[in-house]
Amino acid sequence: MEKQWWHDSVVYQVYPRSFRDSNGDGIGDIPGITQKLPYLKELGVDVVWLSPVYSSPNDDNGYDISDYRNIMADFGTLEDFDAMLAAAHELGIKIMMDLVVNHTSDEHEWFKQSRSSRDNAYRDYYIWRDAAGYADDGTPLPPNNWGSEFGGPAWEWDAETEQFYLHMFSRKQPDLNWENPAVREEIFEMIRWWQDRGVDGWRVDAIGTADKPEGFPDDPYQEPGRVTSSMKFVNNRPKVHTWLNMMNRQAWARDNAMTVGELDGPTPDQGVLYTAPERQELSQIIHFQHVSLGNSERFGKWSLDRPGLVELKAVLDSWQVELHGKGWNALYWDNHDQPRAVSRFGDDSEAFREVSAKALATALYLQQGTPYIYQGQELGMTNVAFPSIEDYRDLDSVNWYRTTVEERGELSASDALARVHARGRDNARTPMQWSAQPHGGFSGSNPQSEPWIAVNPRYTEINAEAQQDDPASVLNYYRRLLTLRKGTLREVVREGTYEPLDPENSSVYAYRRVWGGQELTVVVNFTSEEVEYERAGLGEKQRLVLSNYEEAATTSTLRPWEARVLLSEE
Numbered sequence: 001m002e003k004q005w006w007h008d009s010v011v012y013q014v015y016p017r018s019f020r021d022s023n024g025d026g027i028g029d030i031p032g033i034t035q036k037l038p039y040l041k042e043l044g045v046d047v048v049w050l051s052p053v054y055s056s057p058n059d060d061n062g063y064d065i066s067d068y069r070n071i072m073a074d075f076g077t078l079e080d081f082d083a084m085l086a087a088a089h090e091l092g093i094k095i096m097m098d099l100v101v102n103h104t105s106d107e108h109e110w111f112k113q114s115r116s117s118r119d120n121a122y123r124d125y126y127i128w129r130d131a132a133g134y135a136d137d138g139t140p141l142p143p144n145n146w147g148s149e150f151g152g153p154a155w156e157w158d159a160e161t162e163q164f165y166l167h168m169f170s171r172k173q174p175d176l177n178w179e180n181p182a183v184r185e186e187i188f189e190m191i192r193w194w195q196d197r198g199v200d201g202w203r204v205d206a207i208g209t210a211d212k213p214e215g216f217p218d219d220p221y222q223e224p225g226r227v228t229s230s231m232k233f234v235n236n237r238p239k240v241h242t243w244l245n246m247m248n249r250q251a252w253a254r255d256n257a258m259t260v261g262e263l264d265g266p267t268p269d270q271g272v273l274y275t276a277p278e279r280q281e282l283s284q285i286i287h288f289q290h291v292s293l294g295n296s297e298r299f300g301k302w303s304l305d306r307p308g309l310v311e312l313k314a315v316l317d318s319w320q321v322e323l324h325g326k327g328w329n330a331l332y333w334d335n336h337d338q339p340r341a342v343s344r345f346g347d348d349s350e351a352f353r354e355v356s357a358k359a360l361a362t363a364l365y366l367q368q369g370t371p372y373i374y375q376g377q378e379l380g381m382t383n384v385a386f387p388s389i390e391d392y393r394d395l396d397s398v399n400w401y402r403t404t405v406e407e408r409g410e411l412s413a414s415d416a417l418a419r420v421h422a423r424g425r426d427n428a429r430t431p432m433q434w435s436a437q438p439h440g441g442f443s444g445s446n447p448q449s450e451p452w453i454a455v456n457p458r459y460t461e462i463n464a465e466a467q468q469d470d471p472a473s474v475l476n477y478y479r480r481l482l483t484l485r486k487g488t489l490r491e492v493v494r495e496g497t498y499e500p501l502d503p504e505n506s507s508v509y510a511y512r513r514v515w516g517g518q519e520l521t522v523v524v525n526f527t528s529e530e531v532e533y534e535r536a537g538l539g540e541k542q543r544l545v546l547s548n549y550e551e552a553a554t555t556s557t558l559r560p561w562e563a564r565v566l567l568s569e570e
Contacts, residue, residue, distance in 0.1 A: 001325060006201070006258040006283055006370050007494050009046035010482055011096065013374045015336045016053055016075050017061065017452060018431050024446025028431070030076040034084040035444070039464070041091045043378060043475070044482035047258065048088060049096040049203050051336055053081065057107050059172040060150075060395055061336075061429070063098075063205065064105035068190045085198045094200035096258060101187050102206040103173040110186075111174055118161050125183050126174050127166040129155070129216065140164070145218045146230040151399045153227055168209050168234065170395060178210045178243055191251040201258030204244075204282070208263040211239035228300075235265050241273060244281040253280065260330050260370075261285045268322035275327030284328040284370055290315045291338050302400060302419040307345065309526045310506050317511070320367055320498040329369030333360055334377045339427040343383035347528050347561065353380050353462075355561040356528075358477045358548035362563035363509050363524040365481060366493055373478070375432050379464060380474040384430050384456040385421040389413075393453050397424040430456045435465040472550055484546055489567070492518040507531045508558065517570035525558035533558050541568040 020032030030053065040048060052062035055070040062072060071078055088095050104111055113122035131140035142155035143164055148171075155164040156171045166175045176183050191202070212234060219230040244261070252259055261274060261282045274282050293307035293315065323329055333341035342348050346356030357380035365371045386392060389401045397420045405416045421427075431451045435441030440459035443449040456462075467473035485493055496515035502508065507527050513520040523536045538544060538554035546565035553559070 001277060001328075003494075004258075004283065005256070006047070007328070008486060008490065009094075009258075009370055010044055010485075011047040011049050011370060011372045012040055012043070012045040013049045013051065013335055013372060015051045015375060015429060017051075018429050018442075019375055020432060020434070021443040021449065021451065022445060024443050024449045025074075026443060026449045026451045027074045028442070029074065030071070030080040030084050032444070034080075034087050037084075037087055037091055037093060041093060042479070043373075044479055044486065045093060045373070047094045047096050047201060049201075049372070050098060052098045052100055054100075057105055057172070059105065060170050061393075063100050064103075064107075064170065064173045065100055066105040066107040067109075069193060082197065089198065094258075095198070096201035096203055096260075097194060097199050098205055099191070099202040100205040101176060102209045103167065103169060103175045106172045106174055114174075115158055115160060115165070118163070124177055124180050125186075127177050127212065128158075128161070128163045129166070130163055131157075144216050145222050145227070146216075146234070147219070147222065147227040149229045149231055150396055151227075151403055154230060166212070168231070169206070175209075175212075178239070184243065184246065188247060188250045191247070192254070195251070195255045195257060199257075200255075201283075202252065202260075203286070204259060204261040206264075207244065207261050208235040208240055208266070210243060211237035213237065231264050236263060236270060241279070241281060244274070245279065248280045248282075259283045264288055268319050271319065271323055271329075272327045275323065284330040286330050286332065286335075286372075287319075289319075291333075291344075299419065301423050302404075302416075304419060304422055308506065309509060310504060312345070313500065313503055313509055316364070316367070317498070317500040317503060320369075320511075321500075324368060324498055329367065330372055331364050331367055331369040332372035332374070333364060334374035334428060335372070336374070336428050337425050338374075339423050340381055340383045341377065342380050343427070344422075348382040349528075352528050352561055353382065354472075354474050355548055357474045358481075359524050359526070359561040359563040361478060361481055362522065362546065362548060362565065363526075365485060366489065366513070366520065366522050366565065367511070368493065368496070368498060368513075371482075371485070374428060378475050378478040379433060379462055379467060381430075381433060381456065381462055382458055383421065383427040384454075386426075386454065389417060389420065391454060392420065392424065392426050394425040394429065397426060426453060429453060433459040433463040435463050436460045441465070477548060481546065484565070488545065489518075489520060489565075491515055492520050496520065501535060505533075508533045508536075510535055519568045521566040522563070523558070523566070524563040525561055528560045530560065531558045532556055536562075536564055538566065539568070542566045543568070 017028045019028040022032040053075050054065045055067035056062045110125045114126045129143040133141045142153050146154040148154040150170050219233040259282045263285050274285050294305040295301050296303035342357045401416050404410050431442035433440040438447045440455045467475035492513050492515040496513035499512040501510035509524045525531045536558050537556040545567045548563045
């Protein structure tokens, strides 16, 4: 596979609202990101991915866009954005934006025009359908049984024009009609406009949902008497590939932009179709297979089940093996939609939080692909357990809680809240913990300023300032790991074959990478107990190049959450 600049890059995701507040209003902003670029450079970051910063009424934290060519006032101005872009480029850091084009806000000018009449030029920018009929009381019935991702039907009645519009997410996020060439050209031109400003790449949000089943048939997966998300039925249809190829040829390829598509439900075989260079679609994809492990039939993602290691390895190993030499992986544990990895996959207790955070990074970031680090992950930030649903801001969590507890009475308030504690998206969205100052030092110019969402109470022990000069900190371990990945191990990590070792072992994650004269063996204990594992011992010609324990060991006994990276060279 021809080498691309993103094959050696490390991506850091910034959730702007929660990253750094520069002006003391309690909301993170673009100047705050600019202030912290040197911190990201020192970490080893090559690309900063910004969650949406566009103008938005903020129904879904910026994923409901009202103007693609302007900046949300909470975050700053276009001038602030340009200054941040210039500062990043000066440091050798590229900027990747979120591209949210499955839907817009219902406050976007296109939708305002679209809903104004049935015969205006923007009507077909969105998906409108007649009612399937009317109930005895005159209530219009939706065109089909599809459910939205955020709960309830995926159709909203518009009394003005007497039709339903489709929204696979919130009712304030109407889906764009990708079948309309005018819509596609609007999007391609917008992409070129941002790239002309200097944007280097795109994370393409929910793009797998763009191609709707022809004729809008009923969702066969729906359960009688319930309305559940129809994403399984709608996602990853054939025209998504066609439209991605168009977008690449008409916008991205012109500037050799890096692209990563968010896709729900693809198999590794489909991952190859999306990322094979000769198909000219995406550079890589973000899938949800590993982060969906433990989901249950009854509760979906709100299950409290912990993923098993054998199942986790099976997913990650399959993506490594199937995409090798054919496509490219995005390597991530955390993002703005997931609970904190150290709480979900590791052990966030005081005894093992640090060592398990290091173990998770070691296990994943020496695989083939582009590493993605979510803000605070490099500190070992943990889940938060707010005492009341009123403390949460995430639309998904609040809607699910209200429906489950208050409307259906299916769970007690305490049971539902425990599930929000474990899996809610606000686990990732609490303010970045910069210091032990009030609110974690989030608001630099006014430390007493209340942030838009409460800080995790563990900020006094878990923060960047405390870890900066501590050689044993999670932060400095990340720095060493990324330095090793880009240095001594660069070729074998980027090009090497991938061989799973002992895939049925339920305690140890181990694999081997081979390239040229280098053989890299990664061994990680995924438990909070000591484990005997023969491959952990130092073999002939092997040397230990990285360990997450200060007192490195080379015996066959692995301490709790111990990670070892062994290298032999001819």
